[in-house]
Every structure is written in structure tokens, then in C-alpha cells.
Amino acid sequence: xxxxxxxxxxxxxxxxxxxxxxxxxxxxxxxxxxxxxxxxxxxxxxxxxxxxxxxxxxxxxxxxxxxxxxxxxxxxxxxxxxxxxxxxxxxxxxxxxxxxxxxxxxxxxxxxxxxxxxxxxxxxxxxxxxxxxxxxxxxxxxxxxxxxxxxxxxxxxxxxxxxxxxxxxxxxxxxxxxxxxxxxxxxxxxxxxxxxxxxxxxxxxxxxxxxxxxxxxxxxxxxxxxxxxxxxxxxxxxxxxxxxxxxxxxxxxxxxxxxxxxxxxxxxxxxxxxxxxxxxxxxxxxxxxxxxxxxxxxxxxxxxxxxxxxxxxxxxxxxxxxxxxxxxxxxxxxxxxxxxxxxxxxxxxxxxxxxxxxxxxxxxxxxxxxxxxxxxxxxxxxxxxxxxxxxxxxxxxxxxxxxxxxxxxxxxxxxxxxxxxxxxxxxxxxxxxxxxxxxxxxxxxxxxxxxxxxxxxxxxxxxxxxxxxxxxxxxxxxxxxxxxxxxxxxxxxxxxxxxxxxxxxxxxxxxxxxxxxxxxxxxxxxxxxxxxxxxxxxxxxxxxxxxxxxxxxxxxxxxxxxxxxxxxxxxxxxxxxxxxxxxxxxxxxxxxxxxxxxxxxxxxxxxxxxxxxxxxxxxxxx
Numbered sequence: 327x328x329x330x331x332x333x334x335x336x337x338x339x340x341x342x343x344x345x346x347x348x349x350x351x352x353x354x355x356x357x358x359x360x361x362x363x364x365x366x367x368x369x370x371x372x373x374x375x376x377x378x379x380x381x382x383x384x385x386x387x388x389x390x391x392x393x394x395x396x397x398x399x400x401x402x403x404x405x406x407x408x409x410x411x412x413x414x415x416x417x418x419x420x421x422x423x424x425x426x427x428x429x430x431x432x433x434x435x436x437x438x439x440x441x442x443x444x445x446x447x448x449x450x451x452x453x454x455x456x457x458x459x460x461x462x463x464x465x466x467x468x469x470x471x472x473x474x475x476x477x478x479x480x481x482x483x484x485x486x487x488x489x490x491x492x493x494x495x496x497x498x499x500x501x502x503x504x505x506x507x508x509x510x511x512x513x514x515x516x517x518x519x520x521x522x523x524x525x526x527x528x529x530x531x532x533x534x535x536x537x538x539x540x541x542x543x544x545x546x547x548x549x550x551x552x553x554x555x556x557x558x559x560x561x562x563x564x565x566x567x568x569x570x571x572x573x574x575x576x577x578x579x580x581x582x583x584x585x586x587x588x589x590x591x592x593x594x595x596x597x598x599x600x601x602x603x604x605x606x607x608x609x610x611x612x613x614x615x616x617x618x619x620x621x622x623x624x625x626x627x628x629x630x631x632x633x634x635x636x637x638x639x640x641x642x643x644x645x646x647x648x649x650x651x652x653x654x655x656x657x658x659x660x661x662x663x664x665x666x667x668x669x670x671x672x673x674x675x676x677x678x679x680x681x682x683x684x685x686x687x688x689x690x691x692x693x694x695x696x697x698x699x700x701x702x703x704x705x706x707x708x709x710x711x712x713x714x715x716x717x718x719x720x721x722x723x724x725x726x727x728x729x730x731x732x733x734x735x736x737x738x739x740x741x742x743x744x745x746x747x748x749x750x751x752x753x754x755x756x757x758x759x760x761x762x763x764x765x766x767x768x769x770x771x772x773x774x775x776x777x778x779x780x781x782x783x784x785x786x787x788x789x790x791x792x793x794x795x796x797x798x799x800x801x802x803x804x805x806x807x808x809x810x811x812x813x814x815x816x817x818x819x820x821x822x823x824x825x826x827x828x829x830x831x832x833x834x835x836x837x838x839x840x841x842x843x844x845x846x847x848x849x850x851x852x853x854x855x856x857x858x859x860x861x862x863x864x865x866x867x868x869x870x871x872x873x874x875x876x877x878x879x880x881x882x883x884x885x886x887x888x889x890x891x892x893x894x895x896x897x898x899x900x901x902x903x904x905x906x907x908x909x910x911x912x913x914x915x916x917x918x919x920x921x922x923x924x925x926x927x928x929x930x931x932x933x934x935x936x937x938x939x940x941x942x943x944x945x946x947x948x
Contacts, residue, residue, distance in 0.1 A: 392450055394452055423458065448552065465487070530608060599666065600676060654685035698717040722747050839851050895924070
């Protein structure tokens with residue numbers, strides 16, 4: 327779907343107007359069309375490119391962490407429990423997952439929290455099968471940490487040590503869930519402190535494992551803050567702020583395999599398939615090799631972009647050697663043709679040494695640069711532009727792919743910090759469940775940039791459907807699937823979303839699927855299906871194997887009505903090979919059926935008039 331944006335003021339090409347909050351500027355041509363989702367305190371908002379409110383969710387609990395609009399129109403987010411006395415002080419604490427329907431009704435609420443044991447935090451990731459990946463803190467006793475080879479000098483003063491676990495939840499009912507898969511960092515440690523443990527070894531020789539004695543002596547020493555999933559590769563991407571590193575693990579494993587070092591599609595169990603950002607964590611580099619600095623929001627770049635398969639990262643830049651500043655980094659992954667990662671030479675760190683692209687252009691109000699000490703997000707849009715969430719300023723802006731211009735900028739009028747933002751294309755399936763008419767702006771009065779800005783849709787919608795064969799001899803209903811969902815099927819033999827050959831009868835039938843979106847744009851796809859050997863209106867006769875391959879076909883056909891008929895020979899896929907007029911007298915064929923020159927194979931014979939029709943399959947022998 328393509329949109330045009332009309333402004334009720336005189337201008338040539340661009341709307342670029344200053345404002346205190348809300349929409350700051352908007353270059354209508356090169357900016358990517360879509361709707362931007364972001365959390366703000368107890369609310370979640372969806373706005374259009376004009377900065378106008380499209381939908382809002384009142385979430386009751388603090389919804390200031392990750393939020394996702396799913397393809398079925400439901401909103402998934404992590405919220406903070408009102409009472410969480412165990413896991414405090416780490417930032418990003420959640421504990422509760424909620425799903426809201428498009429009408430804002432609560433569909434599912436689940437507390438993944440048990441005091442002193444575990445707590446969901448920061449980020450979640452919805453999976454194609456409806457399950458949800460959840461980052462989870464697990465509190466372990468100091469005795470366990472020391473027994474697993476943790477240096478006592480690296481234990482925090484708080485008497486708590488949190489480790490990370492990833493669980494896959496299957497939502498059940500309105501407030502329950504099953505854990506169907508899990509992965510724990512405790513199963514993938516290496517340490518050089520205690521030689522009496524099974525995980526004792528040389529850190530530099532085992533980059534697929536995590537050094538248990540790296541990072542600062544804090545309770546939240548790992549601080550996973552982001553999770554993403556690649557359905558094509560069946561891999562999970564994790565971001566560890568306090569290690570300044572990202573990791574990729576295999577999701578194709580069983581839970582038992584995920585706890586070991588073999589198994590899964592890539593043969594490595596739950597060990598790291600890849601890591602990037604800080605090679606000194608596995609003793610294959612030093613501080614000069616560090617390229618990530620307390621990053622957030624690592625995610626795979628989606629299909630439709632020239633950088634598809636790479637990773638985007640909001641690099642907070644805390645403590646950079648040349649001064650703290652944030653960047654939006656693109657990392658090209660060193661993959662092979664099987665979705666795995668290159669083997670390392672002895673002492674080699676995981677490539678690349680630097681990001682393939684580093685975006686640092688910021689708004690003029692912040693000196694053409696941007697900086698957020700915590701939180702923050704980056705999304706590479708399908709047209710190559712970069713959407714940045716400068717979290718601490720609640721400022722969102724869109725940079726061109728060459729790092730030269732800002733095409734769109736928005737200040738959240740509610741201020742505060744924003745975990746990350748996501749822009750959905752106008753064709754995103756989840757948007758079909760909403761009225762996309764603007765409801766005004768969050769700021770009052772509206773910003774001077776937003777006031778004259780309105781959205782007018784130019785229809786560029788496509789619809790298609792699957793499941794319909796070109797030929798069938800079955801009488802059973804055939805289920806059809808339309809895309810986008812929610813359209814209407816039409817044609818003889820259609821019952822709701824199924825084609826019934828026994829109702830349609832023999833012949834070639836036109837079946838259509840029509841979809842109308844929320845902007846009254848309509849698209850239709852039409853296909854044909856040939857039905858044979860289903861209903862015999864006036865004859866029930868199977869020709870079987872015929873010979874010769876050409877010339878007169880001697881056969882007996884019994885007609886219910888005299889008159890003129892059309893005789894056709896068709897290929898098995900419905901292409902007409904021969905036509906002739908025939909006549910029935912005294913309910914018998916008057917004359918012979920003429921066969922064209924046919925190769926050995928299966929064919930269809932069709933005889934019909936305005937009232938009767940027969941389609942029969944026959945075989946031409948050698």
C-alpha cells in the first residue's frame with residue numbers, strides 16, 4: 327500500500343517545521359510509510375507518520391519495556407509487577423506478560439515470577455507458532471556459584487547472583503502457560519579458577535562458552551536486555567549489556583540438547599554459535615578490540631532489505647575511548663550457506679572487527695549527534711532508512727541509509743525514557759484489525775508540524791489465495807486460504823472459504839478472492855479449476871483405454887436429450903486440443919467422434935450443451 331501525504335499549507339516537496347513536542351519534522355517523500363508503536367509509562371501508543379494517534383492501549387501496569395503488535399492484531403508486552411521485592415536494582419524488571427486484543431480487552435496475563443527464584447525481565451519475542459520467548463533472571467546461591475567455579479572475589483556485596491535463562495512459554499487459557507523449551511547460561515560456562523569442576527578449561531580455547539569469571543562483581547552481571555528470533559535459521563539472538571556482547575544460540579535443540587554441547591541443526595547443542603562485540607570476554611582480544619559499549623536492541627534485519635540477514639544494534643556507547651556517544655550499528659554476519667558461522671583459527675576472534683555501517687547522525691537540537699546511556703533501539707526499515715529511538719530523550723528519528731539526512735523526527739510529549747520503538751508497514755497484517763483514522767495528537771495543542779499533516783491513501787493493494795488445484799476429480803470440499811486474511815471467496819461451488827466440486831459440477835469454474843482493507847482499498851485474485859468425473863447429467867460411461875491414437879472413435883453414448891452438442895478433447899490440465907460439433911438423434915450419437923493426433927497419455931473428453939455436460943477421463947495407449 328502506498329500513501330500520499332497532503333498538507334494544508336503551501337509547500338513544494340517537504341514539510342519540515344519545528345515544534346516543542348510531538349512531530350518535529352517530516353520529509354514526506356523519502357520517509358518510510360507506516361505506523362510507529364512505542365510504550366510510555368502505563369500506555370502504549372500507535373501513531374502515523376504525521377504524529378497523529380491511531381490507537382492506544384491503557385495497560386494498568388507499567389508497560390515501559392518491550393511491546394509487539396502481532397499479526398493477529400493482539401498487543402504483547404512485558405509489564406512490571408507491583409510487588410517484586412526480590413529482583414530489584416537491575417533495571418528492566420518485569421515479571422508479568424500481558425496480551426491485549428484490538429478492542430483493548432485483556433486476553434492473557436501471566437506472571438513469570440517466583441520470589442527469590444526467577445523473574446522475567448526486559449524483553450520477549452513472539453514466535454510464529456504462538457509461543458513466546460522470555461528472558462529470565464534466575465537467582466542462585468553463592469554456594470552454587472562458587473561450586474561452579476566462580477571466583478569468590480567476583481561475588482557482589484548484595485549476597486545475590488543472577489544468571490540468565492531463556493524459556494519458551496506456550497500460553498494456556500487466560501492466565502497460565504507451559505514451559506515447552508528452555509536454555510540456561512549455567513550449562514555453557516568455562517572457568518580457569520577451580521580445576522575440580524567439569525567446566526574447568528582454557529577460556530581462550532573455548533569461545534563457544536562463557537567465562538564465568540568475566541564482567542564486574544554485580545548481582546546482575548550479565549543483564550540480558552534484548553532477544554530476537556530468526557525463523558528461517560531457527561536461531562535466537564541475545565544481547566548482554568554488562569558484557570557488551572551479543573550471542574546467537576540454536577533454537578532447534580530439545581531442552582536436553584540445549585543443556586549440552588551437541589545436537590540441534592548445527593550440532594553444537596546450546597553452546598554459542600556466534601558472538602560479537604567484546605572478544606576480551608573470551609581472552610581473544612583486549613580493550614582496543616571492544617566495539618560494543620552497553621548496547622541494546624540487537625535484531626536481525628528482515629527480508630525485503632538489502633541488508634537482510636545482518637544485525638542492527640543500538641550501541642549506547644557508554645565509555646567509548648573517544649567519548650561517550652551512541653550509534654546505530656549494522657553488523658554483517660560471517661555465515662556459511664547452511665546458516666552456520668565460520669570456524670575460527672586458533673586465537674582468532676569472531677569477525678567482523680568493526681560494524682559494516684555506523685550511523686551517528688542526530689537531530690540538530692542535540693548537536694547533530696545522539697546519546698542515550700541506557701535503553702534505546704534501532705530498526706532498519708525496508709527502504710534502507712534507519713529508525714532510531716534515542717531512549718533517554720524519548721526522541722525518535724529516521725536517518726537515510728547514507729547517514730546524511732533526517733527524514734522524520736518525533737518527540738514523545740510524555741517525556742520519560744522509551745525502551746524501543748517499531749514501525750510497521752501500512753500492509754502489516756496486524757493493522758487490519760484497527761480503524762486507522764487519526765484521533766488527534768498526544769500533545770495539546772498539536773505541534774505545528776502535525777496540524778497540517780493528513781494521510782491520504784493511494785491503493786496499491788494485492789490479494790491472493792492458495793489451496794485451489796487446477797484440476798480435480800474429487801468430490802470432497804477443498805479448503806482455500808486467502809491473504810490478507812479476512813476477505814471473501816466467490817464463484818460457483820464456494821461455501822465460505824471452501825470450494826465444493828460436487829456443488830459446482832463438472833466444467834471449468836472461475837473462483838475469486840476479494841479483500842478490502844481498512845482504507846477501502848480493494849484487490850481481487852481469480853483462478854480457474856477444472857472439475858471432471860463428478861456429476862453425470864446424461865451419461866455414466868468411462869472410455870478407459872482407447873485405440874487408435876487418431877481417427878474415428880467408436881463408442882456408445884446414451885443421451886437424455888436430442889440436439890446439438892459441443893465435443894472437446896482436453897489435456898489433463900484443461901488445455902483444449904480439439905473441438906467439433908456433434909448431434910444426438912433418438913438419444914444416440916449421430917456420427918463418429920473424431921480424435922486428433924494424440925501422444926500416449928491421459929486426456930479429458932467433454933461433451934456439453936446449454937443444459938447438459940459430461941467430462942470423462944481416458945487414456946491413449948502405446
